[in-house]
Amino acid sequence: MLGLTTALRLAQRGDRVTVLESAQQLGGLASPWTLGDLVWDRFYHVTLLSDQHLRRLLRDLRLEDSMEWRITRTGCFVGGLTHSVSSSLEFLKFPALSLVDKLRLAATVFRASKIHDSVNLEKVLVEDWLTRWSGASAFETFWKPLLRSKLGDDYRRTSAAFIWATISRLYAARRSGLKREMFGYVRGGYARVIERFADSLQELGVDLRPGFRVEEIRTNGRGVSVSQADGEPVLADQAVITVAPPLVPGICPQLSSSEASRLRNLEYLGVVCASMLTPAEFGGFYVTNLLDESLPFTGLIEMSALVDRQQFGGRTLLYMPKYLSGDDPLFQSTDQEIRQLFLGALERMFPQFKARQADTFQVARNRHVFPVPVLGYSSVAPPVTTSVPGVSLLNSAQIINGTLNVNETVLLAEKGVRQLIERYEQTAPS
Secondary structure, three states: HHHHHHHHHHHHHHOOOOOOOOOOOOHHHHEEEEEEEEEEEEOOOOEEEOOOHHHHHHOOOOOHHHHHEEEEEEEEOOEEEEEOOOHHHHHHOOOOOOHHHHHHHHHHHHHHOOOOOOHHHHHHHHHHHHHHOOOOOHHHHHHHHHHHHHHHHHHHHHHHHHHHHHHHHHHHEEEEOOOOEEEEEOOHHHHHHHHHHHHHHOOOOOEEEEEEEEEEEEEOOOOOEEEOOOOEEEOEEEEEEOOOHHHHHHHHOOOOOOHHHHHHHHEEEEEEEEEEOOOOOOOOOOEEEEEOOOOOOOEEEEEOOOHHHHHHHHOOOEEEEEEEOOOOOHOOOOOHHHHHHHHHHHHHHHOHHHHHHHOOOEEEEEEEEEEEOOHHHHHHHHHEEOOOEEEOOOEEHHHOOOOOOOOHHHHHHHHHHHHHHHHHHHOOOO
């Protein structure tokens, strides 16, 4: 979505654009895949009412009228049971926290929603900030399991800006205060979005080249040459690299040693995400947050709580993501091993569910999803420009005041395009 949005905005101003994609299909983390007899998103995605950048892009792609909006519910699994926390009243009844803890936790969310600049929060560890506002008990019972599920032990090095960005986005999705949330999706999922994206780009003359595995990017004094293992190189005035920073030095050898070191040293978290189609149901919560650290996945995303089950053949589509460092052994596990691990945990959570009820179970993996948001992260985030003439970078590591999602990705692309144009106009020959 980052590369495609960048290409769209450049093509709309009249530039000739070529998109080189190593995979056989477009979309990256937003790409669709075939799950049994269903084509749907490889990783889970949702649109919020407040996602104005994404919604504007969907208008440009003539897709906003295809949006479906639903009021959804949120669950929280603790002590062997799932509790609904979808309204203020339900939250007040949540048994895992005392009344004082609940009030302080609500105050923490409200406090975060009123902060508009995360610079100062980058100086404070998330554990310290949450303990200060929510109290030690609420941190241990509620916040710590959620942080560990998303960040692992890296939560100990994470700044408070991370939780601020997370709360700010979800708070904006609520109609008012801590009340109902409304989420949306495009009918047909991201398969339809990517298909329309490709059509729109081709209408603008963009050259789309899936299956192009970039081997090396070099400037030669007359422009930029992008080579692949087999076939002719692509020549251009400018190249924009949108892969994760740790991968950039391997394809751009002309970077300075300090640039290459900075990019390689950015620590990224990846994801192992299982998708399952099943006739079973799991409470009808779009998101179930897990306060049980013994479970092997981060949370449960019941997509059929948002999307009409008839689009999934009357079945539940359940995502089970696990965020972890790129060198975690789970990446080496087979789909069958992950199936046994994850479905065994589901059976413990929902005794009425049996693993044999999984009609289809597939695992998607990506080692570079988002960087670890350490203290002072904005000072280590890579700039758009590089020392290599004509070569620029746009990647998820440049999302400073937000969490990784499609809306932030679209915003990053549009900000990046403005910088690219400004730089090109300053350096282009008269």
